[in-house]
Amino acid sequence: MSDSTDMFGDDPTDNDPPWDTGEEDRASAAELEAAGQSSMFGDPAPTPAPVPVTPPAPPPAAAAAAPTPVPAAAQPYRVLARKYRPQTFSALIGQDAMVQTLANAIRRGRLAHAFMMTGVRGVGKTSTARLIAKALNCIGPDGQGGPTITPCNVCEPCRAISEGRHIDVIEMDAASHTGVDDVREIIDAVRYASVSARYKIYIIDEVHMLSKNAFNALLKTLEEPPEHVKFLFATTEVNKVPVTVLSRCQRFDLRRIPAEKLAAHFAEVSKSEGVEVEPEALGMIARAAEGSARDGLSILDQAIAHGAGSVTADQVRDMLGLADRGRIRRLLQLILSGDATAALTELDETHELGIDPTQLLRGLMEALHGATRVKAGAVGDALQSAEERATSEEMAQQLSWGALHRLWQMLLKGLQDVAIAPDPREAAEMALLRLIHAADLPDPAALVTKLSGEGTVTSPSAAPSSKSNGTSATLPADFPSLVKRLEQAGKHGLAVQLHDQVGLVRYAPPELVLKPTRPLGGDWPRTLGSELKSITGTNWQVSLSDEAGEPSLFDQEKIAEERVRADVLADPNVRAVMDVFPDAQLETFEGTKGH
Ligand SMILES: Nc1ncnc2c1ncn2[C@@H]1O[C@H](COP(=O)(O)OP(=O)(O)OP(=O)(O)O)[C@@H](O)[C@H]1O
Ligand SMILES: [Mg+2]
Ligand SMILES: [Zn+2]
Numbered sequence: 001m002s003d004s005t006d007m008f009g010d011d012p013t014d015n016d017p018p019w020d021t022g023e024e025d026r027a028s029a030a031e032l033e034a035a036g037q038s039s040m041f042g043d044p045a046p047t048p049a050p051v052p053v054t055p056p057a058p059p060p061a062a063a064a065a066a067p068t069p070v071p072a073a074a075q076p077y078r079v080l081a082r083k084y085r086p087q088t089f090s091a092l093i094g095q096d097a098m099v100q101t102l103a104n105a106i107r108r109g110r111l112a113h114a115f116m117m118t119g120v121r122g123v124g125k126t127s128t129a130r131l132i133a134k135a136l137n138c139i140g141p142d143g144q145g146g147p148t149i150t151p152c153n154v155c156e157p158c159r160a161i162s163e164g165r166h167i168d169v170i171e172m173d174a175a176s177h178t179g180v181d182d183v184r185e186i187i188d189a190v191r192y193a194s195v196s197a198r199y200k201i202y203i204i205d206e207v208h209m210l211s212k213n214a215f216n217a218l219l220k221t222l223e224e225p226p227e228h229v230k231f232l233f234a235t236t237e238v239n240k241v242p243v244t245v246l247s248r249c250q251r252f253d254l255r256r257i258p259a260e261k262l263a264a265h266f267a268e269v270s271k272s273e274g275v276e277v278e279p280e281a282l283g284m285i286a287r288a289a290e291g292s293a294r295d296g297l298s299i300l301d302q303a304i305a306h307g308a309g310s311v312t313a314d315q316v317r318d319m320l321g322l323a324d325r326g327r328i329r330r331l332l333q334l335i336l337s338g339d340a341t342a343a344l345t346e347l348d349e350t351h352e353l354g355i356d357p358t359q360l361l362r363g364l365m366e367a368l369h370g371a372t373r374v375k376a377g378a379v380g381d382a383l384q385s386a387e388e389r390a391t392s393e394e395m396a397q398q399l400s401w402g403a404l405h406r407l408w409q410m411l412l413k414g415l416q417d418v419a420i421a422p423d424p425r426e427a428a429e430m431a432l433l434r435l436i437h438a439a440d441l442p443d444p445a446a447l448v449t450k451l452s453g454e455g456t457v458t459s460p461s462a463a464p465s466s467k468s469n470g471t472s473a474t475l476p477a478d479f480p481s482l483v484k485r486l487e488q489a490g491k492h493g494l495a496v497q498l499h500d501q502v503g504l505v506r507y508a509p510p511e512l513v514l515k516p517t518r519p520l521g522g523d524w525p526r527t528l529g530s531e532l533k534s535i536t537g538t539n540w541q542v543s544l545s546d547e548a549g550e551p552s553l554f555d556q557e558k559i560a561e562e563r564v565r566a567d568v569l570a571d572p573n574v575r576a577v578m579d580v581f582p583d584a585q586l587e588t589f590e591g592t593k594g595h
Pocket of ligand 1: 080081082083084085086091092093094095119120121122123124125126127128234235236257293294295297
């Protein structure tokens with residue numbers, strides 16, 4: 001199989017090819033898993049476990065699992081995700097920390113009896129399990145080697161494991177063998193020594209699916225496993241695995257793979273496939289993969305099948321139903337400037353282009369998230385274009401924390417609406433209009449406060465300062481300063497809640513009495529109290545009350561802004577303009593935007 005040996009520029013005669021070429025030529029992973037299971041569980045006709053058997057002929061149906069159309073070619077088509085299964089630890093991307101730990105453990109000979117591989121779908125759990133099996137059983141090209149983090153891939157154990165025909169490496173899918181009987185078979189078989197390998201290895205995939213009884217049965221063996229036995233578990237839902245089992249395993253958490261790494265990986269894969277893929281297309285696929293190599297490779301597969309010999313960004317965009325990012329940025333700017341008419345026109349266009357409303361809202365959320373990260377001082381995303389970065393920075397400056405969080409919440413709500421509304425397009429339109437009005441108009445609460453009690457409103461900076469006494473020397477002088485302290489300490493969530501969702505009843509540090517304008521949950525005062533303690537070193541008494549309080553800081557700022565707006569509008573010069581242009585609206589004015 002020359003199609004994959006040049007993957008990372010390796011010499012095909014190299015002892016250490018990154019991709020084994022035999023594996024799925026003979027049988028797909030599913031078939032091999034079936035083979036492994038049938039030697040284990042005698043399925044359908046029972047076979048005693050320790051007796052060597054050759055894998056049964058692959059059932060033809062298993063190949064039909066491939067989601068991609070099979071091109072007419074002499075060779076049977078293999079989906080990329082299977083063809084490019086990492087055959088060495090160095091080919092496993094994004095899991096360096098885990099590989100390092102494992103390498104150390106192997107070098108020091110401190111290997112646990114059981115390993116637990118966790119992580120979201122398609123990040124390399126099953127691949128890692130098979131690699132560990134090889135690492136433990138490799139004997140090297142000369143037959144003299146011991147366990148190694150760089151299995152040779154040429155010795156008989158390595159090859160047999162790659163091809164899924166190693167008699168001492170038994171794979172079992174717990175999703176289809178959940179019962180206590182299945183586990184009993186393992187436990188019985190564990191007593192027999194391995195047939196040919198150093199270790200007898202049980203790979204149990206999706207282990208969280210085992211029944212409670214099955215776990216209990218397994219537990220005893222896990223407690224005192226024979227020297228020659230290793231268990232390799234993999235799961236996407238580690239929280240469903242009993243702690244009693246977890247505590248007997250060495251745990252490896254596989255990470256989501258960063259988009260940049262995925263993009264680079266997909267670039268290499270497409271190169272070895274001889275397909276030209278635009279870098280922007282690779283970036284889109286990498287982002288859509290959400291950290292999963294397998295998901296990304298499936299999308300790439302699909303894109304390659306769509307395009308004839310090359311893949312463009314436009315094709316991928318269409319395929320994924322993505323709005324292009326330039327369009328998203330334009331739309332976002334229209335929303336923030338409050339231009340409803342133009343925003344709706346833009347929305348109609350995206351509809352005509354066949355862009356899915358969900359994807360559109362996802363795109364807006366992504367852009368907003370980018371801006372929020374910039375505001376928080378995070379390093380930029382390497383896959384972002386210069387324009388995207390510029391927009392993020394601009395938005396980060398333009399929008400307050402409160403505004404960013406509110407817009408996010410509203411988009412999230414919009415996304416839910418789109419999912420349940422009979423007409424998703426209508427729902428998206430309504431969501432955008434809501435955003436526009438939120439960006440442009442004061443909060444209803446602020447208006448109510450303004451109408452009902454303008455005279456009592458104090459501006460945030462003029463809020464009553466505390467009666468300071470000896471013990472509170474280091475405590476913030478007033479409530480706004482307290483919020484600022486929280487913000488500076490990185491407690492953005494709490495700071496935003498204090499800023500937007502409560503009115504101050506009494507600030508007499510260390511006593512703090514607040515009136516919530518939205519439900520905050522019974523534990524909230526305690527949470528706030530302990531954060532305040534860790535920041536100021538003082539025990540605070542935080543309580544919620546129904547007494548009349550000040551408007552929230554957010555409302556106060558809005559009200560202050562409205563005042564200025566009213567003053568500006570009252571200015572004779574401005575009035576003269578308004579008389580000439582009766583439809584004109586005052587959108588922004590110097591000095592009050594951004595706080
Ligand atoms: N870290 C990785 N580096 C390179 N390729 C990877 C990686 N993780 C997954 N892949 C690709 O995805 C395919 C599936 O990986 P694997 O079966 O190991 O994932 P998994 O974590 O077990 O997923 P699942 O939770 O769905 O079982 C591999 O054949 C390979 O092509
Ligand atoms: Mg798996
Ligand atoms: Zn080997």
